[in-house]
Amino acid sequence: MSKTENKQIELPASITVRELAQRVQASPIDVIKILMTNGVMANINQTIDYDTAAVIASELGFEATLEVAEQAEVIDTGTVPYWRQLIANEKPKDLVNRAPVITILGHVDHGKTTLLDAIRKSEVAAGEFGGITQHIGAYQIEYKGKMITFLDTPGHAAFTAMRARGAQGADIVILVVAANDGVMPQTREAINHATAAKVPIIVALNKIDLEDANPEFTKKQLAELGLVPDEWGGNTMIVPVSAKTKTGLDDLLEAILLVADSNEIKANPNSLAVGTVIEAEIDKTKGVLATLLIQNGSLQSGDFIVAGQSSGKIRAMFDFRGKSLRKAGPSTPVRIMGLSDVPHAGDFFQVYKDEKEGRQVVQKRKLATQEKRSSAPKATLEEMFANFQAGKIRELQLIIKADVEGSLEPIVESLKEIKSDEIHINILHAQTGNISEGDVILAAASNAIIIGFNVKADSAAKKLAETERISIRLYNIIYRLIEDVEKALKGLLEPEYEEVELGKAEVLAVFPISKIGNIAGCKVLQGEIRRNAKARVTRKGELIFETEVSSLRHEKEIVREVRQGFECGISLRNFNDFQPGDIIEAYTFEEKKF
Numbered sequence: 001m002s003k004t005e006n007k008q009i010e011l012p013a014s015i016t017v018r019e020l021a022q023r024v025q026a027s028p029i030d031v032i033k034i035l036m037t038n039g040v041m042a043n044i045n046q047t048i049d050y051d052t053a054a055v056i057a058s059e060l061g062f063e064a065t066l067e068v069a070e071q072a073e074v075i076d077t078g079t080v081p082y083w084r085q086l087i088a089n090e091k092p093k094d095l096v097n098r099a100p101v102i103t104i105l106g107h108v109d110h111g112k113t114t115l116l117d118a119i120r121k122s123e124v125a126a127g128e129f130g131g132i133t134q135h136i137g138a139y140q141i142e143y144k145g146k147m148i149t150f151l152d153t154p155g156h157a158a159f160t161a162m163r164a165r166g167a168q169g170a171d172i173v174i175l176v177v178a179a180n181d182g183v184m185p186q187t188r189e190a191i192n193h194a195t196a197a198k199v200p201i202i203v204a205l206n207k208i209d210l211e212d213a214n215p216e217f218t219k220k221q222l223a224e225l226g227l228v229p230d231e232w233g234g235n236t237m238i239v240p241v242s243a244k245t246k247t248g249l250d251d252l253l254e255a256i257l258l259v260a261d262s263n264e265i266k267a268n269p270n271s272l273a274v275g276t277v278i279e280a281e282i283d284k285t286k287g288v289l290a291t292l293l294i295q296n297g298s299l300q301s302g303d304f305i306v307a308g309q310s311s312g313k314i315r316a317m318f319d320f321r322g323k324s325l326r327k328a329g330p331s332t333p334v335r336i337m338g339l340s341d342v343p344h345a346g347d348f349f350q351v352y353k354d355e356k357e358g359r360q361v362v363q364k365r366k367l368a369t370q371e372k373r374s375s376a377p378k379a380t381l382e383e384m385f386a387n388f389q390a391g392k393i394r395e396l397q398l399i400i401k402a403d404v405e406g407s408l409e410p411i412v413e414s415l416k417e418i419k420s421d422e423i424h425i426n427i428l429h430a431q432t433g434n435i436s437e438g439d440v441i442l443a444a445a446s447n448a449i450i451i452g453f454n455v456k457a458d459s460a461a462k463k464l465a466e467t468e469r470i471s472i473r474l475y476n477i478i479y480r481l482i483e484d485v486e487k488a489l490k491g492l493l494e495p496e497y498e499e500v501e502l503g504k505a506e507v508l509a510v511f512p513i514s515k516i517g518n519i520a521g522c523k524v525l526q527g528e529i530r531r532n533a534k535a536r537v538t539r540k541g542e543l544i545f546e547t548e549v550s551s552l553r554h555e556k557e558i559v560r561e562v563r564q565g566f567e568c569g570i571s572l573r574n575f576n577d578f579q580p581g582d583i584i585e586a587y588t589f590e591e592k593k594f
Ligand code: GDP
Pocket: 106, 107, 108, 109, 110, 111, 112, 113, 114, 115, 206, 207, 208, 209, 210, 241, 242, 243, 244, 245
């Protein structure tokens, strides 16, 4: 596409792969593929900067400009999450206050998990139900008679996934910044996300117990990024805390209530429930278990809900402590049983009064995915091997997941040792941990096979692998794993015939001969050209045509072969369109010797 035809698009300073894909109306997998061809390995929830995003956009026919801050207002109103729109459409008299939903963001190791645990333990464990043993992705506390909901999924990913799906789940972001470390890259990224989602930020200035904590310096850094402390006349609450010694937690909760009070955090508890899937899994005895955050309306046991591509009647509902519930209102995280399939984290859910209508919605969504699936390239082992045999691929792309570093290393090393001249093993990604949705996305984008050692594929990964037709092979014995890859390669390396190059000739002139067609006057550059050999025509390095040498002449004589350095006349079967400078490669197939 020429530059003048490019559509204009505005992109923010940073954007997740998923959101970029949405904005340029491409599939996230296509975006990841383009990123990979540009040497950037990114997963769907990863944030890329403006420059990178602009390159992707331009490859997809868009001309990007940087979105300026004042314009964010205009752009964001178009992407107000559906549930917020529903609340906005409610009659003001029906709206009541609901608990603020808090998500915790910040740089790795700055103390997000410790802070969430500290709040949970100090505020919840003292309650009548004893300690909470199970993490379901969200919990609630009561502070000074008011409820506060915390999302405790690995904050960042959940938040970006939810935001990218237009379902900003949080009302307030707690930005954790370690006072000894100051502002780091993910701190900036978190600020960008929260600002773009127009969610107010409270800073938890953590680790103030440490000797090298430098709160004043960190505040200065934050002020430079637009988070000016209220004590300096700005409007950001910066609360010094220590998640470790549990200092300042009350101040932080106080700050949450203050910020919640000054923002309209409301919903209509009498509507049909809508909200977001926080996480979901399949349990052998209980079936599909999903944690939902109700964002408007109330959810009741027996309601029929549609969540992404799954649906079902709620058979049982629990709060985050595991206590059975019959009904739950806005801002409540609930665990439910009864869905037909495992929905994705970040999927929107909605209650349907009419079960039939709900089922039709799911059916339509499934059909749309199936259509996409049938046009998607296959990355099954069989298909890949067929491609190897057809000579279409020369690299076996692998993604390796193992339980511990101790097994990952020898696996990678042994795989690297497998020698083959023809097929190269390329390990795209090797990491410990279960096979995730992100691994499958990477595999789909790069036609890779996923190999797991002593790990499982989580349900989202399995589902996506099925849709994208990605092979996941699981092993628990290292030598079996290696043997299988070796066998596979050997299988591939044993085609009955292999291609043998004979020689190359350059076209110097073209002679039209009546009845015969065009004959190329050539010079043999290398090897020899043989009559009846297979032939390939390339022009400026690009393959133009594949055929056979139909006749070969040397000084008007019909000959069987012409060697390097000699001139000859070549005609090719079904090909007349020679141009001086074209290269004719002659080759043949020979039985492979083992
Ligand atoms: P996350 O990656 O942001 O979730 O960080 P973690 O909560 O896992 O904390 C990273 C490390 O910092 C852990 O070793 C914690 O024990 C430590 N840590 C967290 N909060 C504090 C704190 O307030 N003071 C001190 N001294 N260490 C902390």
